[in-house]
Amino acid sequence: MTPSLPDILVGNFMCMADPGPPEQQGEFMAGKVGLVALLSLLAAQEAERGVAARVEENALIREALAEAAVDYKLDVGSLPFTDEVTVSALDRVNAALRTALIGLHEAVEGRQDTARHHAMLRLYARMADLRRLDLPPLPAR
Amino acid sequence: MSLAERLEAYLTRTWGQPVTVADLSRIPGGASRETYRFVANADGEARPLILRRDPPGSLIETDRSLEYLALESFCDRVPAPRPVAMDAEGAELERPFFIMERVEGGAVASPFTVMPYGAHARAIGESFFDILGGIASADPAGLPLAKAAELPAPEDCWRIAVDHWAAVIEADEQHPQPIVRAAIRALRRKPPPPPSAVRVVHGDYRGGNFLHAPDGAILAVLDWEMVHLGDPLEDLAWAIDPLWNPFDATTVSAMIPRDEALALWSKASGLSVDEDALTWWSLFAAVKGQAIWTSAAKEYRDGGFKEPILAVSGWYTARRHDEILAAALMRLEGLQ
Numbered sequence: 001m002t003p004s005l006p007d008i009l010v011g012n013f014m015c016m017a018d019p020g021p022p023e024q025q026g027e028f029m030a031g032k033v034g035l036v037a038l039l040s041l042l043a044a045q046e047a048e049r050g051v052a053a054r055v056e057e058n059a060l061i062r063e064a065l066a067e068a069a070v071d072y073k074l075d076v077g078s079l080p081f082t083d084e085v086t087v088s089a090l091d092r093v094n095a096a097l098r099t100a101l102i103g104l105h106e107a108v109e110g111r112q113d114t115a116r117h118h119a120m121l122r123l124y125a126r127m128a129d130l131r132r133l134d135l136p137p138l139p140a141r
Numbered sequence: 142m143s144l145a146e147r148l149e150a151y152l153t154r155t156w157g158q159p160v161t162v163a164d165l166s167r168i169p170g171g172a173s174r175e176t177y178r179f180v181a182n183a184d185g186e187a188r189p190l191i192l193r194r195d196p197p198g199s200l201i202e203t204d205r206s207l208e209y210l211a212l213e214s215f216c217d218r219v220p221a222p223r224p225v226a227m228d229a230e231g232a233e234l235e236r237p238f239f240i241m242e243r244v245e246g247g248a249v250a251s252p253f254t255v256m257p258y259g260a261h262a263r264a265i266g267e268s269f270f271d272i273l274g275g276i277a278s279a280d281p282a283g284l285p286l287a288k289a290a291e292l293p294a295p296e297d298c299w300r301i302a303v304d305h306w307a308a309v310i311e312a313d314e315q316h317p318q319p320i321v322r323a324a325i326r327a328l329r330r331k332p333p334p335p336p337s338a339v340r341v342v343h344g345d346y347r348g349g350n351f352l353h354a355p356d357g358a359i360l361a362v363l364d365w366e367m368v369h370l371g372d373p374l375e376d377l378a379w380a381i382d383p384l385w386n387p388f389d390a391t392t393v394s395a396m397i398p399r400d401e402a403l404a405l406w407s408k409a410s411g412l413s414v415d416e417d418a419l420t421w422w423s424l425f426a427a428v429k430g431q432a433i434w435t436s437a438a439k440e441y442r443d444g445g446f447k448e449p450i451l452a453v454s455g456w457y458t459a460r461r462h463d464e465i466l467a468a469a470l471m472r473l474e475g476l477q
Binding site for chain 2: 002003007008010011012014015018021022023024026027028030031032034035036038039042091094095098099101102105106109117118120121122124125127128129131132133135137138139140141
């Protein structure tokens with residue numbers, strides 16, 4: 001699991017709260033400040049898009065599992081659901097959905113179900129895009 | 142006891158003469174080792190050196206003796222620092238470490254910037270792929286590295302590589318990752334042809350892991366901690382992975398066009414590039430990256446969220462490699 005937005009923001013505090021020994025000042029500290037600045041910028045993107053991305057990904061995976069439920073004998077009804085829109089609640093559901101998705105994809109490949117295999121690859125591309133973080137165009141130093 | 146005092150105690154003992162340490166300063170980057178520059182003063186001589194010490198939590202678990210032997214193997218063949226001393230037990234420094242000579246006058250450019258090499262991109266690119274080909278041209282049998290590195294059979298290179306990094310994901314994954322798991326299955330379904338020769342694989346040869354001079358000359362290839370013997374295409378695929386070139390689709394490694402890079406590598410290595418094999422190793426490169434970032438995310442949590450380099454690795458680069466993997470899986474099936 002990539003770090004969540006709360007992990008990142010707590011981390012930005014934790015890594016700056018302790019100044020460290022003298023040999024870790026100067027260039028090393030400057031590098032650390034640069035990383036914290038970059039993380040803060042990426043965190044702004046995640047704050048704007050992260051919850052929506054999780055809601056959509058969960059819906060897309062649930063839809064893919066439901067579509068394959070009859071053919072692959074999946075018990076989609078037993079998968080968890082949440083009305084909460086916190087990152088942690090959505091991630092708990094996401095973990096269960098992704099585990100089911102991995103199992104389905106393995107079964108799809110086992111049956112050489114090409115159409116569904118391709119649909120799952122398209123789903124992966126969409127999932128990756130939803131969680132995309134855009135690197136700022138930093139100039140070289 | 143400060144780190145400087147510990148270094149002085151170690152060097153005084155091992156060099157058999159009084160040594161003082163000056164200008165000790167940690168260098169940014171280096172998520173798998175703590176890296177420090179310092180000057181060791183002994184017998185009227187000042188030696189500028191680099192200390193690489195294992196951190197409490199690391200991005201990758203690696204064998205520092207292999208890294209040391211790799212430097213010993215290549216410091217006279219390609220631009221690389223000369224190793225000076227190593228202690229796998231840690232001795233006075235408490236954690237395993239090694240010391241190497243410091244290469245002066247160069248800078249490391251971050252691959253995550255726009256035009257990281259500026260006007261020198263072409264010159265650096267030509268040297269970069271020529272040097273990588275030079276590493277791939279060396280017969281491992283005669284190198285110091287051969288004392289410790291396992292020599293795989295050519296037909297086993299791919300499987301050893303996949304097994305290793307798949308196991309890392311299995312061990313460190315804290316959230317299910319369907320994309321990289323699909324990629325691992327795809328790699329196993331259709332293995333690459335064996336390499337024509339098993340060679341030294343640097344393991345992390347890429348933009349950001351070398352020093353270059355203001356005139357564009359490459360002064361030192363760094364970060365040999367993932368060195369091993371295997372299929373040399375592994376290094377080539379890693380070097381040209383899109384992760385290391387976020388802003389310029391016309392080049393690889395933000396240096397030169399792909400076909401030129403491959404031709405330079407092929408000429409310097411004396412090995413041909415099988416495009417099907419390179420496609421396989423390119424997908425593998427993204428799997429390997431995702432495994433490293435998976436470990437970084439775990440270390441970030443386990444270490445109390447204190448190392449921002451692990452956050453960047455476990456977050457931005459992991460998300461980016463999911464994009465790269467998803468696109469590569471689509472291409473394998475001829476999908477847009």
